Amino acid sequence: MRHILIALALVLAGGIWLVSQAGAEDAKSSAAIGQAAPAFSLSDQNGKTVSLSDYAGKIVVLEWFNNECPFVVKHYSTGHMNALATKYSASDVVWLAINSSKSTTNERNLAVAGEWKIDRSILNDATGEVGHAYGAKTTPHMYIVDKTGKLAYMGAIDSVKSTEAGDIDGAQNYVASALDELLAGKAVSTPETASYGCSVKYAR
């Protein structure tokens, strides 16, 4: 009987510790240029599970997304983001949107994909776990994973921090530049910039 009580006491102590960890600070982001991109496995708007490892050996673009954010609307209302993804898909670049808003659902992402003609995966990261692993702060926030699985670019989509669609054409598109360099086998000349956008609406 004493052994059972001791065992249960240890379980209790363990339980208290686990509950305390649930409220603790999230682990710092492990994303860094030249380091392996954090792995993930998320559901897309069709309920299909999509993992980064599915695309080993390919260049992957991750686009932090929130259809309710005017900075994201700026890049979609002009058809600009879709055109960019389509252009580089011809060079076998995989382009995934990730929604880390606490209120995102597959249903909502499916509806947006239909309305905004997004013919690629929008991944459901409602818990924010993947966003935190990447240190995503804004929508949009762009990451490029090279063919060896390492991060080659992190930051803003382009050089003009605004919600004005008219600013897109004159801006320097950091993602397009980085992709062109990677596809030509060159090093990325601007691997890190400060992202801009709305804050990611994390659950915690």
Next chain:
Amino acid sequence: MNRFILIGIMIVGLGLSIAPAAAAPPPVKKSPPPALKNHVKGKLLADTNAIKPGVPFNVGVHLTIDEGWHIYWKNPGDSGLPTKVKFSLPEGFVAGDLRYPLPSEFDQPGDIAGFGYGKAVMLIAQITPPTTLEPAQKFAITADVTFLVCSDVCLPGKAKVTLALPIAADAKPANVLLFQQWMDELPSRAESLDNTHVSVEVAGTLQPDAWGPFSVTLRSDHPFGATQFFGGNLDALLMKDIQLDEMGKEVRVTFQARVIKGQELKISTLPILLTYELSGRKRQGMEVEIPLKP
């Protein structure tokens, strides 16, 4: 009886340990705001009822923000957009730098820094009229304000506010209490001659093509409390590893900074702000311009 209480506690402990760390139920979602509503109302005020040739006066862009919404400081933080003002002035009039009252730090999940204002703010600029003016006219000053106002969602917004003032030899102060309230909320500037209460020490140099350490130290005769740091990425400069240490009569902020690889820096100084309460007195701030070019 004690044994059963103990077993009961153990079972609860077992239950807690195997339950997943459940997220709180989502808060009731506010209905989205009407598409055209601005959430920010603006007016332009002066601290005088009339202009005297050559005599500077202050104008204030007073913004009231709907409950639950906020707008941003001149450096918005990791997200958002700065609140900006563009003045249209009559011929010969000159506006000084726009001064921003001490901002608040927004409590945002995910370690995302956000700086700005809820409820209300008055941005202040000094206007200097020319020394000769035609007396018959009224002079119109217009402020075009651009901002991003956010709650759960963000809405870009604009406000255009105008003020017309006559010339008068016997110009009288106006909006006295309002200007007193908001001028009191302006930070001191490290290099200004009337800063006697806090000494400022800056160290660090921008390395070519690498992260370099920077530090700003404030010292006072009184102990610092409730210290906050406001600053971050600006122009082509990236900042990371920001650390703030409050040590009695000394406060130090350290960080790493570098120029974005492949970009050129347009700014020659990096503005940062430290706010604090000295000996528990009213919150004050010190704005420091950190030199960036060797």
